[in-house]
Structure formats: C-alpha cells, structure tokens
Amino acid sequence: MGKRKRKRLEDDLRLLETCADDPEELWGLSPSELGRVGELIAWGYLEQSGYELRERGYRSPEGEADLVVLDPGTDEVVLVEVKTRRQRGGDAPVYPETAVDERKQRRYARIAARYIMERYPARSVRFDVVAVQVVCGCAARIEHLVGAFTWDGPR
Helix, strand or coil, X not given: CCHHHHHHHHHHHHHHHHHHHCXXXXXXXXXXXXXXXXXXXXXXXXXXXXXXXXXXXEEECCEEEEEEEEEXXXXXXEEEEEEEEECCCCCCCCCHHHHCCHHHHHHHHHHHHHHHHHCCCCCCEEEEEEEEEECCCCCEEEEEEEEEEECCEEC
C-alpha cells in the first residue's frame, strides 16, 4: 500500500473511531466523510463474511471502484459500490442502493474492463452494492446486494 493510501486509511480509521466514541459526530460529517465511514463499515462487513480485500479506492480513467474484493466461495473478483445514507429516528426510511442508477452501472462496467486489462488474467467479475444506512446512535443497517447488476445493466 502506498503512502497516500495508507494515510487516507489512517485518517478514515480515526474518523470512524471518533464516530464510535461519540455517535452524534455522525450527523456533522460531510457527505464525503460519511461515504468514507460507510466504506469502512462495508469493508468490515465483507471481511467478516469471508471476502478478501484486494483494493480500496481502485482508480482508473473511467472512475473509482469503492472496494475490490475476492469472493472465495465463487472465486469471483467483485467490484463493490458502497452507498451510505443517514437516517434519524423519525425520518422516512432511506434506501441508499437506489442511488446506483444505470449511468453509474455503465461506469462500473468500464471500470471493471480497465481493471481486467491491468490485472490480466482476471477471474470472472461480479458487481455488488453494499448499502449502509446509519441510524440513530452508532448502529448501521447493511444491505448486501450480490450481483446487483451485470455488464449490461440491472438484473
């Protein structure tokens, strides 16, 4: 891991720790900070589920994949889009996964094509979405949509 990525990870872990110590801090985070916290939550969830992290924040000219993991059960490389939203107690339910629209799906297909070209030979590729819904306190609801879309769009 390069210096820049290591520094970003350290910063993000500090941010997550701050929010764990004082859950009210979550409500003051910028959308970017909330997204980074959501990525760490998703990463922890996937790791506990047996996935192996390959890269966090894979960048290509086409854009960025939040997480690239290996599903050892299927031997697939999985590009994961993480969407994080906040929900206070009385708010209407939020569904972060709905933000992964067709445009974003097409972009992910281009990112995956670049990833395969750079990492040839690559295993098969799958596209998952992990929706993180931060609720009151320090709790989060996680919805893992396995195979949320294909190279050609939604399933």
